[in-house]
Amino acid sequence: MERSCEYDAAVVGSGPNGLAAAITLAERGLKVVILESAEAAGGGARTAELTLPGFHHDVGSAIHPMAAVSTFFSSLPLSRFGLEWIKPPVQMAHPFDDGSAALLKTSVKESSLTLASDTEAYIKLIQPLVGRFDGLKKYLLGTMRLPENPLLLASFGLKALRSAENLSMSSFKGALARGFFAGLAAHSILPLNKIPSAAFGLVLCITGHAAGWPIPAGGAGSISSALSGYFASLGGTLVTGHKVDSFTDLPDARAMFFDTAPGQLLRIYDHRLPAGYKKSLQNFRYGPGVFKIDWALSGPIPWKAEDCHSAGTVHVGGTFAEIAEAELSA
Numbered sequence: 001m002e003r004s005c006e007y008d009a010a011v012v013g014s015g016p017n018g019l020a021a022a023i024t025l026a027e028r029g030l031k032v033v034i035l036e037s038a039e040a041a042g043g044g045a046r047t048a049e050l051t052l053p054g055f056h057h058d059v060g061s062a063i064h065p066m067a068a069v070s071t072f073f074s075s076l077p078l079s080r081f082g083l084e085w086i087k088p089p090v091q092m093a094h095p096f097d098d099g100s101a102a103l104l105k106t107s108v109k110e111s112s113l114t115l116a117s118d119t120e121a122y123i124k125l126i127q128p129l130v131g132r133f134d135g136l137k138k139y140l141l142g143t144m145r146l147p148e149n150p151l152l153l154a155s156f157g158l159k160a161l162r163s164a165e166n167l168s169m170s171s172f173k174g175a176l177a178r179g180f181f182a183g184l185a186a187h188s189i190l191p192l193n194k195i196p197s198a199a200f201g202l203v204l205c206i207t208g209h210a211a212g213w214p215i216p217a218g219g220a221g222s223i224s225s226a227l228s229g230y231f232a233s234l235g236g237t238l239v240t241g242h243k244v245d246s247f248t249d250l251p252d253a254r255a256m257f258f259d260t261a262p263g264q265l266l267r268i269y270d271h272r273l274p275a276g277y278k279k280s281l282q283n284f285r286y287g288p289g290v291f292k293i294d295w296a297l298s299g300p301i302p303w304k305a306e307d308c309h310s311a312g313t314v315h316v317g318g319t320f321a322e323i324a325e326a327e328l329s330a
Contacts, residue, residue, distance in 0.1 A: 014240075043259070045061070045223050095305045108126055164193075164200075
């Protein structure tokens with residue numbers, strides 16, 4: 001006879017992935033608990049007064065392009081729990097030293113007009129992908145699967161499975177378009193001469209055209225708050241201020257899910273892990289470190305390019321060469 005447990009599942013960590021896992025289980029009628037070491041849910045998706053009183057900053061990312069096209073997010077009634085998306089007039093601006101700026105707008109045509117000599121080249125590269133984005137996104141955002149439309153996936157792969165340098169230099173002639181694409185592809189956290197850095201640039205670009213780069217009203221914490229609220233409405237339990245340092249800190253549950261780094265999982269389970277899996281976790285290579293600066297400003301930033309004031313995101317990177325050099329030195 002199977003032993004009864006207090007919970008069907010326990011999730012350690014309440015970042016967006018942990019919350020998504022807990023919601024998926026709770027929607028199926030399971031009894032689920034989330035354990036979070038911080039005093040608020042969300043992990044990096046939190047908003048806090050990090051500088052001066054009254055100035056609220058996102059602890060991690062502030063802009064969420066993938067959330068705008070996520071099939072999972074769109075399946076949840078998050079607006080009922082306070083989540084409101086703001087779509088800026090300009091999704092992203094990429095300014096240059098001379099006062100010009102390349103712009104990512106919802107319209108491919110309007111964006112292309114900010115790229116000088118590469119107007120037609122941009123439309124030729126991007127418009128076919130934007131037009132077929134609904135068919136592409138289940139492959140881009142979902143699990144590995146056999147393609148229902150191999151030709152569609154191949155048309156994207158021929159462009160995406162290249163380096164950003166190769167795709168940019170072969171597709172564009174001018175500094176505006178090349179710098180613009182470098183700023184997008186730099187999100188790959190790869191040197192821009194490595195594959196598949198072009199894929200990250202293309203996905204962010206076509207997502208901006210297809211659905212925008214929205215900002216959650218009130219900051220990233222609003223996403224976590226809405227997810228937590230919906231989870232609670234399903235009967236789920238969220239316990240904050242509960243740090244899990246070892247196996248003994250875990251509740252009595254049939255299944256455990258970890259929204260943590262590999263090192264944390266190693267520390268928690270220690271000798272209880274199979275040798276092969278333990279070795280894999282020990283050999284996990286972390287990406288390069290990052291930092292961000294939070295400013296409490298007394299007024300708007302005096303951008304040379306006026307369009308930057310209408311943008312939800314501004315990529316301050318300069319030319320392709322400047323961004324590529326920064327990525328290589330990371």
